[in-house]
Amino acid sequence: MSRVEIDYAAVFQALPGGVLLLTPELVIAEVNESLLQRAGRERGQLVGRYLFDAFPDNPDDPAATGIRNFRASLERVLATGRCDTMALQRYDIEPPGRPGVFEERYWSPVNAPVLGPDGRVRLIVHRVEEVTDIVRVGARHHGGDRERMEAELFGRAQELQEVNDRLRRSHDREREVVLALQEAMLPAPRLVGHHRAAVRYRPAVGALNVCGDWYDLAELSGDRMAVSVGDVVGHGLDAACVMGQLRSALSAATLVTEGPARALEVLGIYARSVEGAESTTAVQAVVDWPTHTLAYSSAGHLPPALLHPDGTVELLDGATDPPLGARPEHVARPEAGVAFEDGAVLVLYTDGLIERRHEDIDVGLGRLAAALTRHRGAGAEELADALLVELLPPGGATDDAALVVLLL
Template sequence: MAEAEIDYAAVFQALPGMVALLTPELVYADVNEEFLRMAGRTREQLVGRYLFDVFPDNPGDPTANGSRNLQASLQRVIATGERDTMALQRYDVESAERPGEWEERYWSPVNAPVLGPDGRVAVLVHRVEEVTELIKARGARGSSRPQVLEAELYTRARELQALNERLREAHAREREVALALQDAMLPAPGPVGHHRAAVRYQPAMGTLNVCGDWYDLVDLPGDRIGVAVGDVVGHGLHAACVMGLLRSALSAVSRVAEGPAQALEVLGLYARSVEGAENTTVVETCIDWDTHIITYSCAGHPPPALLRTDGTVEFLDQATDPPLGARPDHVARPQATTPFTEGDTLVLYSDGLIERRREDIDTGLARLADALTRHLGTDPEPLADALLLDLLPAVGATDDTALVIVRL
C-alpha cells in the first residue's frame, strides 16, 4: 500500500499552538491560524514584516523588556544552532481594535532552528504558549487556592527574570576582565626579523565563550622563528589564566628545545600540574629560512595550512598526536618537516575559524583552503582580515578564534 503524501503546509496551519516561522533577519515568513487568532492580527499584518515592528515593547512602561529578551533568545539560536526555551515573559501587545491601548499579556516562548544545507540557520521556529489567563485569573475563580498559586507563579517568574538579569550582568563583567587579561597576554608581536606576519584574536559573541585561545611568535637562533597556536578547554576568566601559563611556558621552552616535538613534550608534562590545562590543543612550528624547511608537531590541534605560490594548499597533518595531558604515561611526540619556497604563506589558527556544529571538520578545512586560494598573493595583514570575514559567522562566532599568518 502506497504511503499517503502529507500536506505539511496544512499540518502547520492546523497546529493547536501558536507557531511562527521567522527568517534569520527576524521577518515573519509564515504563521499558523492559532498564532493569528491569539495575537489578534491578520496574515497581511505579519508576513513579510519585521517582528519588532509588529510587536514593539509598550512605550508607556519604562520597565518593559519583552522585545529585548526575545531578540536575545532568537540571536542565540541563530549563533549556536541550538533550541532556546525562554522563561515566562510579560510582553504587552497593542490592541488591534483600539490603537494606542496596550493589553497586559504573558507568554512562554520556545525558539528552535531549522538548518540549511550549509549548516547555518535558515528558518527559526517561534512557538508561543499564551499564559495570560493563568497569571491573571479573576472574577469567577474568586480567591481560591488556585489564584494564590497563580500569584506565586507570577512572583517566582519575575524573580527568575531578575536573577537572569543579574547573571547576565555578572557574566558581562567577567567577560570584560577576561578580555582585558587576554589583551595583556596577547599583544601585537614584535618584529620577526625581516619577515611579514599578522596575528588576530577574535573573541566569541557570548559572555562566557571567550579567552581559551592564544598565539605566540618567538625569534630563534639563526634565521628561524617559532610560531604556535593553542586552545584551552573551557571558557571565561579561568581559561584565560590557564592560557597565560601555557603560552608563557611554551614561549620559554621553544627557545631551548631541540624542536617542536620536544617543546610540546615538555609543555605536556607541565600541563599536568596546571588545573584546567588537561586536553589543551596546541600546534608548534619552526620556520627555518636558511634551509627553507618547516618543522612542526601537533597536539590535537587543527593542522596548519601552507598556501603555495601556485595556489595549492597543503595541510601539515603528518605529525598529529593527542592533546596535552590526554595520555597517562609520557610518550615522545611525533615531528615532521615540509619544504617551502619564497612567497609561500603559512597559516596557523584555532578551531573557531573552521569548526561548526553538526558539520564534519573536513568541510571547514575545505572552506579554509578555498578562501586561501581565492586570496592568493594577498599580504598577511589584509589576508587575516579577509579570512575572518569569509569564514566566521556573520551573526557572531560562538567560539573564540586565534589566527597567525606568516609570509615565507
C-alpha cells in the same frame, strides 16, 4: 534497537505550547496548531506576515508595552544568538471576526535562536504559554481585586527580569575582564625580527565562550622561528588562566628543546599539573630560513596550512598526536618536516576560524584553502584581514579564533 524515524513537522504541530517560527526580519515563517487555537486565527492569516502587523498593540491602551518588550527580546536574540526568557507580559489580541476590538490576554514568552552552519541566527522560535486563566483565577482568590493581582504578578515578573538583567550585566563585566586578561597575555602584533608576520585574535560573540585560544612567535638562533597556536577546553576566566600558563610553558620549552615534538612533550608533562589543561590542543612549527625547511608537530590540533607560491595549499597533517593529557603515560610525539620556497606562506589557526556546527571539518578546511589561493601574493596583514572577513560568519563566530600568518 532500530532507529526511530521522527516526523519533525508533526512534532512541531503537536507541541502543547503555542509556537511561532520567525525569520530574522520578524516575519512569521510557520505556526503550530496550539498557537492558532489560542489566537483564534487560521494559518493563512499569519504565515508570511510581519509579526507586529499580525499581532498589533492595543491602540486604546496607552500603557500597552507588548510590541516594545517583544521586539527588544527578539533583538537581543538576534544580537547575541542566545535564548531570551521574558517576564510575564500583558498583550491583548483581537478576537476572530472583531477587528479593532482587543481582549485582555496574559502570556509567558520565550525566544530561542536556531543557528545556521555559519553561526548566524536563521530562525527564532517564539514560544508562548497563555496564563490569562491563571491571572483571572488568582484575581478571584484576591477577592476579585484584579488590579492587586496584576500588580503582584507583574511585580514578581519584574523581580525575575531584574535578576536576569543583573546576571546578563555580570556576564558582560566578566567578559570584559577576561578579554582584558587575554589581551595582556597575548603578544601584540609586531614584526618578528626581519620577517613579516601578522597575528589576530577574535573573541566569540555573545556568551563567555572566549579566551581559551592563544598564539606565540619566538625567535630562535640561526635565523629560525617557532610559531605556535593552542586551544584550551573551556571558557571564561578559568580558560584564560590556563591558557596563560600553557602558553608561557610552551614558549619556555621551545627555547631549551630541539624541535616542536620535544617542546610539546615537555608541555604535555607540565599540563598534567595544571587543572583544566586536559584535552588542550596545540601545534607548533619551527621555520628554518637558511635550509628552507620547517618542522612541525601537533597535539590534536587542526593542521597548519602552507600556501606555496604556485597557489597550491598543503595541509601539514603528517605529525598529529592526541591532545595534551590524553595519554596516562608519556609517549614520544611525532614530528614531520617539509621544504618551502621563497614566497610561501605559513598559516596557523584555531577551530573558531573554520569550524561550523553540523558541518564536516573538511568543508571548513576547503574554505580556508580556497581563500588562501585567492589571496596569494598578499601581504601578511592584508591576508590576515581577508581570512577573517571571508571565513568568520558575518555576525561573529560562536567560538573564539586565533590566527597567525607568516610570510616565508
